[in-house]
Amino acid sequence: MSHKMSRRVFTMLFLLSLVVSAIYPDLAAAQPKKGGTLRVGLYHDATSMDPGTSTNVPGLRVRNQIYETLLAWDKDINLQPMLADRYDVSADGLTYTFALRKGVKFHDGSLFTAEDVKYTFERLLKVSPRKSNLAMIDHIDVLDPQTVRFRLKQAGPLFLQGVALWFSQITPRQNTEQQLQKHGQILDPVGTGPYKVAEWKRGQQIRLVRFSDYVPRPEPASGLAGQKVAYLDEVIYIPIKENKIRMLSLEQGEVDYVQQVPPEEAQRLAADPNIEVKSVPGTNWSAIYFNATLKPTSSKAMRQAIALAINYDELNKAAFWGRGTVNNSLIPEPQANWRTPEHKVGFKPDPQRVKRLLQEAGYQGEELIFQTSNEPVYDLISQNLQAQLKRSGINLKLNVLESAAHGASLYIRSSQNKTPTWHMGLLVSMAFRPDPDMHYYTRGHSSAHVGFWKSDAYDALVEKARTVQNAPERRRLYAQAHQMLLEDVPFIVLMDEPYIDAYRKTVKGVQVLDPHMDIFWGVWLEK
Amino acid sequence: MNMYIARRLAGLLFVWVAIAIVVFALLRFVPGDPAIILLGSEATPKQLEELRIQLGLTRSVPAQFAEWMTHVLHGDLGTSLLSKRPVVEEILERLPRSLELATLASIISLVIAIPCGVIAAVRRGTIWDQGFLSVALFGICIPSFVLALLLIFLFSVELRWLPLRGYRPWTDGVLVWLRYLTLPALAYGLVQAAELARMTRSAMVEIVELDFVRTARSKGLPERTVVYRHALSNALIPIVTLVGINLGVLLTSTVVIEYIFGIPGVGSLLVDAIRNRDYPVVQGVILGIATLYTLLNLLVDLSYAYLDPRIRYG
Numbered sequence: 042m043s044h045k046m047s048r049r050v051f052t053m054l055f056l057l058s059l060v061v062s063a064i065y066p067d068l069a070a071a072q073p074k075k076g077g078t079l080r081v082g083l084y085h086d087a088t089s090m091d092p093g094t095s096t097n098v099p100g101l102r103v104r105n106q107i108y109e110t111l112l113a114w115d116k117d118i119n120l121q122p123m124l125a126d127r128y129d130v131s132a133d134g135l136t137y138t139f140a141l142r143k144g145v146k147f148h149d150g151s152l153f154t155a156e157d158v159k160y161t162f163e164r165l166l167k168v169s170p171r172k173s174n175l176a177m178i179d180h181i182d183v184l185d186p187q188t189v190r191f192r193l194k195q196a197g198p199l200f201l202q203g204v205a206l207w208f209s210q211i212t213p214r215q216n217t218e219q220q221l222q223k224h225g226q227i228l229d230p231v232g233t234g235p236y237k238v239a240e241w242k243r244g245q246q247i248r249l250v251r252f253s254d255y256v257p258r259p260e261p262a263s264g265l266a267g268q269k270v271a272y273l274d275e276v277i278y279i280p281i282k283e284n285k286i287r288m289l290s291l292e293q294g295e296v297d298y299v300q301q302v303p304p305e306e307a308q309r310l311a312a313d314p315n316i317e318v319k320s321v322p323g324t325n326w327s328a329i330y331f332n333a334t335l336k337p338t339s340s341k342a343m344r345q346a347i348a349l350a351i352n353y354d355e356l357n358k359a360a361f362w363g364r365g366t367v368n369n370s371l372i373p374e375p376q377a378n379w380r381t382p383e384h385k386v387g388f389k390p391d392p393q394r395v396k397r398l399l400q401e402a403g404y405q406g407e408e409l410i411f412q413t414s415n416e417p418v419y420d421l422i423s424q425n426l427q428a429q430l431k432r433s434g435i436n437l438k439l440n441v442l443e444s445a446a447h448g449a450s451l452y453i454r455s456s457q458n459k460t461p462t463w464h465m466g467l468l469v470s471m472a473f474r475p476d477p478d479m480h481y482y483t484r485g486h487s488s489a490h491v492g493f494w495k496s497d498a499y500d501a502l503v504e505k506a507r508t509v510q511n512a513p514e515r516r517r518l519y520a521q522a523h524q525m526l527l528e529d530v531p532f533i534v535l536m537d538e539p540y541i542d543a544y545r546k547t548v549k550g551v552q553v554l555d556p557h558m559d560i561f562w563g564v565w566l567e568k
Numbered sequence: 569m570n571m572y573i574a575r576r577l578a579g580l581l582f583v584w585v586a587i588a589i590v591v592f593a594l595l596r597f598v599p600g601d602p603a604i605i606l607l608g609s610e611a612t613p614k615q616l617e618e619l620r621i622q623l624g625l626t627r628s629v630p631a632q633f634a635e636w637m638t639h640v641l642h643g644d645l646g647t648s649l650l651s652k653r654p655v656v657e658e659i660l661e662r663l664p665r666s667l668e669l670a671t672l673a674s675i676i677s678l679v680i681a682i683p684c685g686v687i688a689a690v691r692r693g694t695i696w697d698q699g700f701l702s703v704a705l706f707g708i709c710i711p712s713f714v715l716a717l718l719l720i721f722l723f724s725v726e727l728r729w730l731p732l733r734g735y736r737p738w739t740d741g742v743l744v745w746l747r748y749l750t751l752p753a754l755a756y757g758l759v760q761a762a763e764l765a766r767m768t769r770s771a772m773v774e775i776v777e778l779d780f781v782r783t784a785r786s787k788g789l790p791e792r793t794v795v796y797r798h799a800l801s802n803a804l805i806p807i808v809t810l811v812g813i814n815l816g817v818l819l820t821s822t823v824v825i826e827y828i829f830g831i832p833g834v835g836s837l838l839v840d841a842i843r844n845r846d847y848p849v850v851q852g853v854i855l856g857i858a859t860l861y862t863l864l865n866l867l868v869d870l871s872y873a874y875l876d877p878r879i880r881y882g
Binding site: 085086088089091094095096097170171173225226243244245279280281282283286289290293295442443444445446448449450452454455456458472489 | 598599600601603604605606607608611612613614615616619648650651652653661662720724725728731732733734735827828829830832836837840843844845
C-alpha cells in the first residue's frame with residue numbers, strides 16, 4: 042500500500058469513527074476504563090469482617106470484594122468454579138475432590154494452596170456460628186498443594202451450597218493464625234479478591250484498593266462468578282445509617298452509590314437526571330407465621346380464610362409502592378432454577394370462600410394477636426393487613442415491639458422451647474438462600490416451624506428432598522411441598538421484596554444482583 | 569476539702585456499683601436474645617444453645633454479674649459480641665469524638681447564652697428582653713433532631729456551605745474538623761443556649777437589684793464593669809451548675825445527633841449495641857458515661873468554692 046493510499050484509508054477511518062461516535066455516543070462511552078474512586082453509602086457499620094466468626098451483613102457486602110469462595114453463584118444462581126477449577130464427586134457421594142486454581146495470591150503476597158482451604162474449613166467447624174451448615178464434613182485431606190479432598194459423613198446436595206455460602210470465604214492460614222495470636226481477632230482482612238483493604242477506620246470508612254496481583258478467571262462475568270476485573274482504583278465504603286441522609290448524600294454527590302433505597306425514596310431519586318435507580322426483583326421475602334397451638338389459628342380453615350382474605354397487590358402497593366413481586370412460594374422469582382409451574386400458583390382473594398371458612402372455623406370475631414415490630418416496613422405491612430382483614434371481619438390486635446424483642450418473641454420456640462403467645466407473627470426480609478431445603482426444611486419441618494405446626498406427610502417429603510441428589514427430582518418434591526403449604530397454610534409467604542440500589546449516572550457497568558452481594562468488579566467511572 | 573473529695577469519691581463508688589447492678593439486671597430482663605441476633609432466624613435450638621454457652625449466657629445472672637464485675641475491677645469491660653473487640657478499645661476509640669462534639673456544643677451555647685441572658689436582664693422589659701425571651705422559648709421547644717434537619721437543609725442542601733454528614737479528626741486540619749462538626753454542634757448548642765440564656769437572665773435579674781450592684785454603680789464604675797465584674801460573677805453558681813448538667817446531658821444524649829450526622833461516637837455505639845443486645849458494650853458504655861457524669865458533678869460542686877469564697881467544704 043502506497044503512503045498516499047494509507048493516508049487516505051486513515052482519513053476515511055477517522056471520519057467514519059467520528060460519524061459513528063456522533064450517531065452512537067453511548068457506544069464510545071461504553072468502553073470500560075480504569076481509575077477513579079467509587080464512594081458507597083453503606084446502610085450500616087461493618088462491625089466485623091472475619092468470615093470465620095462474623096454474621097454482620099454490612100460487613101458481608103464489603104467482604105464480597107475482598108474474599109472468594111471455592112465455588113460461586115452466577116446470575117442465574119447456578120454454582121460455578123471460583124477458587125476451585127473443578128471438582129469430582131465419588132460414586133457414593135461422600136468424597137469431593139477439588140482441583141484448585143494455580144497462581145492465585147492472597148493480599149499479603151502468599152500463595153493460595155490446599156492447606157489454606159483445609160485450615161479455613163477446619164476453623165469454621167470449630168468457631169463459626171454457622172458451622173451446622175457444614176456439619177456433614179467428616180474430615181479434609183490435602184492431597185497436594187493444588188488438590189484438597191473433603192470426606193463427608195452423609196451424602197446430600199447441601200455440601201456444595203455450604204462451600205459457596207458467604208461464611209466459606211477462604212482465608213490464608215499463616216496470616217489468620219498470626220492475627221488471631223496477636224489480637225485474638227481479624228483486624229486486617231486478607232483474601233484473594235479483586236480489591237484489598239487499604240484502611241479501615243471503624244464507624245467512619247473502609248477504603249479498598251485494586252489488588253494488582255489479581256488474575257481474573259477466563260469465563261465471562263456473571264453474578265458472583267466468572268471474570269472479575271477491578272477497574273476502580275478505590276472503593277470507599279462510608280456508613281450512613283439514616284436513610285434520608287444517605288439519599289441526600291447521593292443527590293449532593295457526596296457518594297456515588299447507595300444501597301437499600303427505601304421504595305418511597307426511589308420515586309423521588311428517579312426524577313433526578315443525574316441518578317440511576319435500579320430496582321430488581323429481590324430474593325428476600327415477607328411472611329406471616331401462624332401459631333398452631335392456639336385457637337383459632339390452630340384451625341386449618343381459619344388459616345385458609347386469612348390467606349384468602351388478603352389482597353396481595355394492595356399490600357404490595359402499601360408496603361413497597363408496588364415494587365415488590367406477589368409470590369406465595371418460598372422460592373423467589375429470581376431463583377428460576379428451582380421454580381416450577383406449581384410455584385407460580387398462590388392465593389387468590391375470595392371473599393365468599395372466606396365467609397364459609399370462617400364459619401367452618403367457628404370464628405366469632407375475637408381478637409387475634411399479631412406479633413410485629415416497629416421497623417418501618419413491618420409497620421406498613423402490619424397496618425395494611427390489619428385494615429384488610431378487618432374488611433373480612435377478622436380482628437387483629439397488633440403487638441408492636443422493638444426489633445430484637447420482636448425476634449425473641451417470634452422465635453421463642455427455638456430460643457426457649459416455649460409455645461408462642463401470639464396467633465400470627467410477621468417475618469420480613471427473609472434473606473436469599475441458595476437451596477430450597479434452607480427454607481422448606483428450616484421453616485416448615487415440624488422440628489423447626491416456630492408456631493409448632495406439624496404434618497407427617499410434609500416432614501417425610503422435605504426429609505426425602507434433602508437427601509436426593511438428582512436436581513429435577515428435588516424440584517418435583519419441592520413443588521409438592523409448595524402445594525401442601527398452600528393447602529395447610531402453616532405460614533403465608535406474602536411477596537418477594539424489591540431490591541433497590543441507586544447511583545450517579547457516571548457509574549457504569551453496575552450489576553444489581555442480591556441484597557447481600559455488592560459487585561464492584563466490572564464497575565467503572567465515566568468522568 | 570480533701571475529706572470532702574474523698575467522701576464524694578466514695579459516694580461515686582456506691583453510685584457506680586448501683587448503676588452496674590441496674591444495667592446488668594435490666595439488660596437480662598429486657599426481651600431479646602443475642603444468640604438469635606448473631607445466628608439469624610433459622611438457627612436451631614442446638615446452635616443457639618451452643619452459642620449461648622460460648623458467650624457465657626447460660627449461667628445464672630448473679631454468676632454472670634460476679635464474673636463481669638471481677639473483670640471490670642481489673643479494668644476489663646469484656647469483649648463485644650458483635651465486633652469481637654475489647655469494649656474498652658471500642659469506647660476509647662469513640663469517646664474523643666463525643667467529647668469533641670459535647671465541648672464544641674457547650675462553647676457555642678455559652679458564647680450565645682451568656683451575653684444574651686445578661687443583655688436581657690440588664691434591659692429587662694425592653695424589646696431586647698422580649699426578643700431574647702421569644703427566641704429562647706422557641707429554642708427550648710424545638711427538639712435538637714428537628715433543628716439538625718433544618719440546619720442540614722439550609723447549610724448543606726440549599727447553600728452547600730457545609731458537608732451533609734461525616735466526621736474528620738482535627739489531625740486532618742482544624743478547619744476541616746470544624747467544617748464537619750459545626751452543624752451537629754450548632755444543633756445541640758443552640759438548644760442548650762436557649763435554656764442557659766433563660767437561666768442567666770433569671771440569675772442576673774435577681775442580682776442587679778441587690779445593694780452591692782447599686783453601690784458599684786454609685787461609685788461611678790463603668791456599666792460594663794458593674795455588669796460583668798460584679799453582677800455576673802455573683803450569678804455564676806446556678807449558671808455553672810446548668811453548664812455542668814448540660815455537658816453531662818450532651819454526653820449522654822449525643823445519640824440522635826451522632827446518628828443523623830454519621831459521627832462515630834459513643835452514642836451511636838450505644839444505640840447499635842442496644843439494638844443488637846451486645847450486652848458487654850451496653851454495660852461498658854453506660855458505666856463509662858455514669859462515671860463521667862458523676863465526676864463532672866463533683867467538679868461543678870468543687871468549682872462553687874472557687875466562685876464563692878464563702879462556700880467551704882470540710
